[in-house]
Amino acid sequence: MKILQTxxxxxxxxxxxxxxxxxxxxAAVPAPAQTAFSPxxxxxxxxxxxxxxxxxxxxxxxxxxxxxxxFTVRLKMPDGCRIAPHWHPKxxxxxxxxxxxxxxxxxxxxxxxxxxxxxxxxxxxxPAMHHYGMAAGETVVQISGxxxxxxxxxxxxxxxxxxx
Numbered sequence: 001m002k003i004l005q006t007x008x009x010x011x012x013x014x015x016x017x018x019x020x021x022x023x024x025x026x027a028a029v030p031a032p033a034q035t036a037f038s039p040x041x042x043x044x045x046x047x048x049x050x051x052x053x054x055x056x057x058x059x060x061x062x063x064x065x066x067x068x069x070x071f072t073v074r075l076k077m078p079d080g081c082r083i084a085p086h087w088h089p090k091x092x093x094x095x096x097x098x099x100x101x102x103x104x105x106x107x108x109x110x111x112x113x114x115x116x117x118x119x120x121x122x123x124x125x126x127p128a129m130h131h132y133g134m135a136a137g138e139t140v141v142q143i144s145g146x147x148x149x150x151x152x153x154x155x156x157x158x159x160x161x162x163x164x
Contacts, residue, residue, distance in 0.1 A: 044076050049161035050151050054078045060142075064149035072144040077135035084158035085109055085132040086151050088125065092143060096121040099139030105131050107154045130154055 034041070037060060044056035051057070055077050062071035074097065085107050094101070102114040103123070109132050116136060117123065125131055143149075153159045 042074060044074070047075065050159060051075070052077070052081050052083060052160055054081055061144075062147060064145075064147055066147045069147050070144070071147050071149060072142060073149075074140055074142050076138070076140045079135055079137050079139075081135040081139075082109065083133045085130050085154040086158075087128050087130050087154065088145075088152070089127055089150055090146050091124055091126055092145050092149075093124045094122070095142040097140040097142055100136040101139050101141055102134045102136055103131060104133075105129070 042058045042060070044058045047055035047057040055075060058074045058076075060072040060074060062069050064071040064073055077099075096117050096119050098119050100116050100118050101121070102111070102116045104110060104114040106113070107130050111134065114132075114134065156162065
């Protein structure tokens, strides 16, 4: 009887130790990065200072500021938000999620030469192509590409990060 009780006590201690060790290992494993989002899970925050005031950004994949790698972001813009003529050193891929995004090509912002792209539209812009944009209504666009994401304004004075 005493042998059975001793064996039962040792088994209980061993099982407790196993459970504690498993819990410790599971707690130490970092959670995997989120790879799928429902609309309510997308959290917007302030956009970088190189984008117009009032714009908000949500990073869905990667890091657009890193030295390499893929990224996907969503840019939310209030009605009338303008992005002055600029270019990127790498291809930019844009999908209009909601609202309407007007785009023009060239070195000068000319609203009469813009094309409106409604929700569901997709476009890509090759490196060094000068273009500009404007939100018609609150607009959300999804931008994907290869890091680092850079925006180079044709007229450096148009860069919002240089204005106070």
